[in-house]
Amino acid sequence: MARYGYLIMMVSLPIVWQILVWTSGLEPFILPGPGLVIKHLIEDWQTFLYHTGITMLGALIGYSFANLFAIAIAILFVYIPSVQSILMPWFIVIKNIPYVVIAPILILTLGSTPLPKIIIVFIVTFFPLVANIAAGLRSADDVLLDRMEVLNASRWQVFWKVRWPAAIPYYMAAHEIAFTGAIIAAVVAEFFFSREGLGYLIVTAMETYRADTLYGVTLVAGILGVGNYLLVVWLRKRVMRWQTT
Numbered sequence: 001m002a003r004y005g006y007l008i009m010m011v012s013l014p015i016v017w018q019i020l021v022w023t024s025g026l027e028p029f030i031l032p033g034p035g036l037v038i039k040h041l042i043e044d045w046q047t048f049l050y051h052t053g054i055t056m057l058g059a060l061i062g063y064s065f066a067n068l069f070a071i072a073i074a075i076l077f078v079y080i081p082s083v084q085s086i087l088m089p090w091f092i093v094i095k096n097i098p099y100v101v102i103a104p105i106l107i108l109t110l111g112s113t114p115l116p117k118i119i120i121v122f123i124v125t126f127f128p129l130v131a132n133i134a135a136g137l138r139s140a141d142d143v144l145l146d147r148m149e150v151l152n153a154s155r156w157q158v159f160w161k162v163r164w165p166a167a168i169p170y171y172m173a174a175h176e177i178a179f180t181g182a183i184i185a186a187v188v189a190e191f192f193f194s195r196e197g198l199g200y201l202i203v204t205a206m207e208t209y210r211a212d213t214l215y216g217v218t219l220v221a222g223i224l225g226v227g228n229y230l231l232v233v234w235l236r237k238r239v240m241r242w243q244t245t
Helices: 002-024 034-043 045-079 081-095 099-110 115-138 142-150 155-192 198-208 211-239
Strands: none
Touching (some): 034 211, 045 081, 045 115, 045 155, 045 198, 045 211, 099 115, 099 155, 115 155, 142 155, 155 198, 155 211, 198 211
């Protein structure tokens, strides 16, 4: 049933969009119709494809590092609780610093390189991942843990056969939020310093009053977000086949 919901959204979006164009009375340079935007996307597809690739590359690199560190830190949290007591205050402080403040600091220290964008993506996606993974590892069945202890199982065996399987549903649920957030973080980071990417296209479109480019980037970013979410949902169903929902 969910697939029909997305199909309905895809069909109704251009209709609602066009109705807004007709009823608002705004000029095309302020609110272009869906036909004009799609025409611009087709005519300038190479530009949009290139900048989309730059944004996706930065998002994927930052997200990959966030996953690696989140898994490692979550394991430390579970097996060495004192680590969580030491690191959590730092995590909370960093998480609550506005990204508009972090971005200029990163640019000053690292220069106009891809690193600031990768770090911002890392910061945005790391926290939901580590929180969910740690919660999943702690949710392991106590009965199974006791049986593994009776059988003199090693810590690695307990982790791999009991704790990690328990954490998989939490881990996959985190992806539904964090993976989409990686794209948003990359686009926002590109606002500040990048000369490439979808964020850069948005800035140049605003400076040159190119509404067709602005709405085109918005459409592409929306498609990427929905596509990433559906990809995670598809992977979750494949990984967790034992679940009925």
